[in-house]
Amino acid sequence: MQHLIVATRNAHKTREIQRILGADFAVRDLSAYPEIPEAAESGKTFGENAVLKATAASSQLPGRVVADDSGLEVDALGGAPGIYSARYAGQNATNKQNIDKLLAELARVERAKRSARFRCVIALAHGGKLLATFEGVVEGVIVDPPRGRGGFGYDPIFVPQEFEQTFGELPAEVKNRISHRARAIRLFAARLVALKPSD
Ligand code: IMP
Numbered sequence: 001m002q003h004l005i006v007a008t009r010n011a012h013k014t015r016e017i018q019r020i021l022g023a024d025f026a027v028r029d030l031s032a033y034p035e036i037p038e039a040a041e042s043g044k045t046f047g048e049n050a051v052l053k054a055t056a057a058s059s060q061l062p063g064r065v066v067a068d069d070s071g072l073e074v075d076a077l078g079g080a081p082g083i084y085s086a087r088y089a090g091q092n093a094t095n096k097q098n099i100d101k102l103l104a105e106l107a108r109v110e111r112a113k114r115s116a117r118f119r120c121v122i123a124l125a126h127g128g129k130l131l132a133t134f135e136g137v138v139e140g141v142i143v144d145p146p147r148g149r150g151g152f153g154y155d156p157i158f159v160p161q162e163f164e165q166t167f168g169e170l171p172a173e174v175k176n177r178i179s180h181r182a183r184a185i186r187l188f189a190a191r192l193v194a195l196k197p198s199d
Contacts, residue, residue, distance in 0.1 A: 001026055002192070007057035007067040009038060012152035017068070019176050020185045036060050046070065046083055050123035051130055059128030066188065070120035070180060072154045074102065074142060076109040085153065095153055103144045103157065114142040116158065120180035122188050132191060136183025151175060 004021070006014050006029045018027040030036055039056035043049040046069040053067035071085030081088035081102065089097035106114060117139045124131045139161045146156035148168025156168035160178055167175050176182050 003028075003063055005029065005032075005057070005061055005063060005065045007038070007053045007065050010152075013068050013070075013181070016172075016176055016179070016181055017066075017185055019172065020182045021189060030057065033061065041069070041083070043069075043083070046119055046121040047123070047133055047135070049083060050121040050133060051125075054123035054125035055128055055130055058125035063126070064131075065125050067123050067125075068120055068181060068184075069123075070118065072102075072116055072118055072158065074106070074114070074116040076113050076115075077102075077105055080105075099146055099154060099157055102142070102154070103146075106142060106144070111141075116140055116142050118154075118158065118180040120184045122181075122184040124188060124191075131195065132188075134184045134187040134191070136180040136185070136187065138178055138180045138183070 002025050004025055004027050006017055006027060008014060009030050014027060014029040018025065021027060030038065036057060039053045041049040041052065043052055050067045050069035053069065054065055057067065058065035071082055073079045073082050087093055089101040117137050120136045122134045140158050142157050143159050143166060144157065146168065147166045148156050150169065150172060151167045156166050158167050159165065160167065163170065
């Protein structure tokens with residue numbers, strides 16, 4: 001059994017990472033460590049933010065720590081909301097407020113031009129030092145109105161390429177096989193084999 005701490009308090013991310021990694025891993029997140037603050041996401045890219053979160057948490061925790069920074073890039077909006085996905089409609093915005101804002105911005109964009117992708121960067125750190133980063137992307141399109149109650153965030157408006165249902169409608173097993181997070185986490189898991197047990 002491998003132990004891993006995810007530097008997040010987003011229970012959806014933690015659950016997805018646990019399911020993607022499977023039963024060989026015991027995954028915990030910062031909800032088990034209320035005294036540790038979440039690092040400010042002051043970077044300009046997903047990679048910078050993932051590294052900030054992983055190194056800050058791992059300087060205060062034993063063992064390997066990973067952080068996920070992720071979001072949605074919509075081509076017709078020049079890549080927005082991107083790193084601002086969680087706070088697109090403002091600090092503490094709900095998923096619905098973020099989705100409503102995105103669909104309002106896209107109102108005049110024809111269907112054929114609604115291409116988008118989810119991007120996820122996973123940073124792995126130990127003792128405050130960065131060991132590696134891994135990136136995963138899933139391409140798709142934005143649909144309106146939202147469909148499905150599964151997943152989280154922008155899942156109800158994102159249809160991955162080669163599917164007709166949104167991430168909110170698809171079974172969790174499907175999302176966890178093809179998602180940006182699944183791709184980044186699988187690269188990470190493959191790399192763990194090459195790391196020393198002490199890392
Ligand atoms: P972070 O916590 O700064 O990485 O913010 C990630 C934000 O991107 C989330 O709050 C969601 O709005 C969005 N996001 C990231 N991954 C997903 C996903 O798998 N489905 C839907 N939305 C996602």
